[in-house]
Amino acid sequence: MTKRIALVDDDQNILASVSITLESEGFEVVTFNDGADALRGLLAEPVDLAVLDIKMPRMDGMELLQRLRARVATPAIFLTSKDDEVDELMGLRMGADDYIKKPFSQRLLIERIRSVLRRVEARSEGGPDLSDKAIVRGPLVMDPDRHLCTWQGEPVNLTVTEFLLLLSLAQRPGHVKSRDQLIDAAYGEHIYVDDRTIDSHIKRLRKKFREVDPTFSDIETLYGVGYRYKDMA
Numbered sequence: 001m002t003k004r005i006a007l008v009d010d011d012q013n014i015l016a017s018v019s020i021t022l023e024s025e026g027f028e029v030v031t032f033n034d035g036a037d038a039l040r041g042l043l044a045e046p047v048d049l050a051v052l053d054i055k056m057p058r059m060d061g062m063e064l065l066q067r068l069r070a071r072v073a074t075p076a077i078f079l080t081s082k083d084d085e086v087d088e089l090m091g092l093r094m095g096a097d098d099y100i101k102k103p104f105s106q107r108l109l110i111e112r113i114r115s116v117l118r119r120v121e122a123r124s125e126g127g128p129d130l131s132d133k134a135i136v137r138g139p140l141v142m143d144p145d146r147h148l149c150t151w152q153g154e155p156v157n158l159t160v161t162e163f164l165l166l167l168s169l170a171q172r173p174g175h176v177k178s179r180d181q182l183i184d185a186a187y188g189e190h191i192y193v194d195d196r197t198i199d200s201h202i203k204r205l206r207k208k209f210r211e212v213d214p215t216f217s218d219i220e221t222l223y224g225v226g227y228r229y230k231d232m233a
Helices: 012-024 035-044 061-069 085-093 106-125 160-170 179-187 195-212
Strands: 004-008 028-032 049-053 076-080 098-101 135-137 140-143 148-151 219-222 226-229
Touching: 004 012, 004 035, 012 028, 012 106, 028 035, 035 049, 035 061, 049 061, 049 106, 061 076, 076 106, 098 106, 098 160, 106 160, 135 160, 140 160, 160 179, 160 195, 160 226, 179 195, 179 226, 195 219
Parallel strands: 004 028, 004 049, 049 076, 076 098
Antiparallel strands: 135 140, 140 148, 219 226
């Protein structure tokens, strides 16, 4: 079934170019250039996923998501300003499934959209079956095809970015990954983000795992070098 994607941004160039790309990938696309119009449209005809700019006139992306989530469980990806970490953190706290900083690669956006949709489908299926790509590291289980992550059998709900960072670390336990390597794993080689963004993601990853297991300590920091996943051997 064709997935229906909403794009909400006050930049007409972004709406036009991203719409063309998504339609070429087989998605159905609806666009809105402000949050108030989007709220009316998305409540009348819900979509499978919404891509929301945070800074918009009349109603910003965070207010839009809050009002949407009061009525429908629409998955959402935020578009944030290049250096605005406050927007990023607030967006994730409000329940956005992921965020991408402007300027962004359209191929990266498509991959994030597909990843969020796979996660939503995996939740609805509810089954524990794992794909051939799944990795198991002691109590950690990660399945990239289903965007499934569990710790000691308990689900850990991760954003797409968090999932990609953890997957990069867990694929090679004991091997140190620099912040630049983790940026490439999560964002692609042609997207610039500040090193502090990776630190913020790692902090949130640890927090989410410690909500399941207060003793979690398998993501290790090597100060001045990077991060690694603890070698279980």
